[in-house]
Amino acid sequence: MSENERVARAATTMSKIIRTVEPSRLADPTPCAEFDVRALIAHLLFWGPSLVGAARKEAVAPAESAVDLTDDWAAALDSHLDELATAWRDPAAWQGVTYMGGPMELPAPLVGGMVVAELIVHGWDLARAVGNTPHWDDDLLRDTYSDTAATADQGREMGIYGPEVPVAASAPLLDRILGLTGRDPAWP
Template structure:
């Protein structure tokens, strides 16, 4: 699997989910304890500009909260996901160091891996909140599992992940990723 396609492959199922969200579902809870559907969509919209900027090695401040009762937020988020995938298709996006809306230089490959994981985990959060299913290919899930496994302790220390949920070692890859991030796949 080419690293240049990872973000696009992670974003595609999420984009399909976003197009199905009815306004009356925005207050529904998600497995991500910090967000309901509205909050999770705003989280994605908020960080999108910074993550696109990171691919271009440009420091861009996160976006403002969006009023999801006005305008076509689904189209805006879909466009943002397309722009994110396009930006990370550039092989240079994965090289060197970059920043994610802050002053700290991080390896670009680490940031790219975090983005792929974020799209998959939050895509699952939204799918679960809406009572639908979502899937990604095993190559992409193997990559994300290795990325999350390598950074899970740091993610928990930073408050990004909750306490690990035990999942059987032979469980599906997505379930093992979710367990590492503090989500109960069941």
């Protein structure tokens, strides 16, 4: 799979998930214990400019204040996903170093992999919160599993991931990704 299509492929599924979230479900819990649906959507919009900036090699701080979901949040998130996919389609986005919301340089392929994982894991969080089961293609999940496995310990040290949830090696790739990030694939 072409590296520069990974974000777009993850974003396509996330966009479909967004369309299934009814406004009446914004207070529902998600598998990500610190967020209900509203807070998770706000989190995605809050970090959105930084993730787009990373593709462009720009150190863009996250939004300075909480995101207000009284406007058309679904359209705003869809627009963000389009911008994110476009920015990461540029092969230069995956080369050299970039920034992730601050002045510290990070390898661009590492950040790109983190963006893909963010879309897949939080997409699953949103889908499960509203009773749906999302699907990404196996090539994308295989790459994301490799990226996530390589950085999971660091993610836990930084507080990005919870303690690993044991998942069988024979489990589907998505379940193994979720387990690495501290999520229980069997979350109701």
